[in-house]
Amino acid sequence: MHIVTKILAVFGAILSVLLAALTIAFASNADALRNAVSEEQTQKLAAQAALSKKEADYNGQYAQLTKASETAASEREAMKAKVVSLESERTTLAAQLQEARLAKQGNEDTATSLSATVKANQALIEALTKEIGELRNERISTARREAELVDRLNDLESQRQVLEQSTRALQEQLAETKLAMQKAKDGVTATDQPYTYTGPLIQARIVGLTTGPGGDEIAEITAGSGTGLKPNMKLSITRGGHFIANLIVTNVDAQRAVGKVDKLGRKDVTVAKDDVVLSRLD
């Protein structure tokens, strides 16, 4: 065998041993790395799962915090509005306080002036009280004197009425006497003939007009036996101071009388309400 062949055989053996050692180490390390990689992947998956769980928790917390933030924002807006309203209310209250202070000052001034006025009024009241007392006494004496005068006046009035009634009675007697004398002078004996009353003036107004059974016009006047009217008296109906027609009294009551209208043959004459009736035309 050639020496080169031997040397190559020796080198080949050495290289084989070396390659075997390297291969063993390489394979062992590769297995270790493979196991480590597998373990790392497992840990990675576990970490990813934990991360996902934490992320879900974080999302939940984030949603809660977001909701809480929105709630807080809305509350903050409400509080801002409330603050604005409270500010305006504070301004209003400050203005009212200022007004109240001014009013208080004014009231104090008024109270001071009123106090002075009260003192002056007290003095005035005292003076007036004294004067009123004097006036009351004077008034009492005046009233007493007035009562005496009224009594005297009433007495005089009653005397006057008595005298007036006496005068009226005398006038009526005189009128009847005149009528009787005139009738005796004329030779009239019938007592139902219309006659003209010559006593005191009697004045009345027409308050109603009707038509009698015979077609005569009947008028009601505002005077009766109280004023001296008697049946068959002939009165004059006037309007505006002008004679219109005669009224022959037929029935007499205390306050009213009814008579027949005598137009003296004139057909253009009309008698109306409120026409004046007089016992004579002067």
Add this chain to the structure above:
Amino acid sequence: MSQFGMNMPGGQGRRAAPQMNVYTGLLFLACVSLAAACIYVYMGAAKLGKDGDPFGIQDTKGGIKLSK
């Protein structure tokens, strides 16, 4: 056995010097291949070995330590 010369049986003829033959070539080719394989595996083992040592074994419990 050559100090005994022709006195020994089978010693009368001298052998010829050995020559390189086909096995020598094959061995050379094998040596070259083994050397290339060693270099290649060395480089790979140096990347996976503990602290860059191609013959170092990684400790699985203590953690993997690779070359920086």
